[in-house]
Amino acid sequence: MRKMFSLCALVLPIAFAGQAIAGANTAQLNCSGNHAGHVISLVGDMPASIVEVNLQLSYRGQTIVLASPEARTSERTDFRRGIFKLEAALSASNKLQLQAKPKGIKHKGSMGAGKLHASFGAILKEAPEPFTAALKGAELRCTYIYEI
Numbered sequence: 001m002r003k004m005f006s007l008c009a010l011v012l013p014i015a016f017a018g019q020a021i022a023g024a025n026t027a028q029l030n031c032s033g034n035h036a037g038h039v040i041s042l043v044g045d046m047p048a049s050i051v052e053v054n055l056q057l058s059y060r061g062q063t064i065v066l067a068s069p070e071a072r073t074s075e076r077t078d079f080r081r082g083i084f085k086l087e088a089a090l091s092a093s094n095k096l097q098l099q100a101k102p103k104g105i106k107h108k109g110s111m112g113a114g115k116l117h118a119s120f121g122a123i124l125k126e127a128p129e130p131f132t133a134a135l136k137g138a139e140l141r142c143t144y145i146y147e148i
Contacts, residue, residue: 025114029055029086031098031122031142040124040138042098046075046086053088057096059131066096066128077144079107079118084144090128097126100142114148 031042044055044066053073055066066073066088076085082102089095100120107118122142127135 025146025148027116027144027146029142029144031140033138033140035059035135035138040135040140042096042124042140042142053086055088055096057128057131059135062130064128064131066090079105079116079144080110084118084120084122084142088128094128094132095126096128097124098122098140098142099125111146116144116146118144120144 025047027046029042029044029046031040033040038060039058041058042055044053046053046055053066053068053071053075057064057066071088071090073086073088075087076083078084082100082105084098084100084105086098087095100122105118105120107116109115109117120142122140124135124138124140126132127138
């Protein structure tokens with residue numbers, strides 16, 4: 001049975017999962033990997049016109065949801081220059097930080113053109129509770145898809 005953890009009432013109703021905010025263009029992030037013999041996944045929606053996220057981090061049968069507005073988020077993306085960094089902070093000491101390996105980013109298109117597909121290897125620089133100790137430094141393979 002899969003346990004669901006809610007941090008500071010971060011779980012949004014299932015009906016809203018995957019829905020973009022009206023007028024916003026949404027990017028989908030899908031990351032997966034293995035760590036200590038267990039599958040890790042980080043998936044969710046990231047509206048491009050505002051700094052909001054709805055992410056789910058799963059590991060060893062547990063899932064936490066990091067969602068705005070409870071999670072303060074920031075994203076720095078410039079795939080042409082090998083930059084992708086995502087942070088979702090619940091507090092100064094409890095946050096998720098995902099950073100792409102710069103030389104491994106492959107992309108087609110651009111946000112300005114309304115269509116971007118990117119793939120890259122990434123490292124979890126920080127992971128929120130209850131995964132902080134277990135997942136720090138874990139490597140993931142990610143896709144980032146943005147379309148208007």
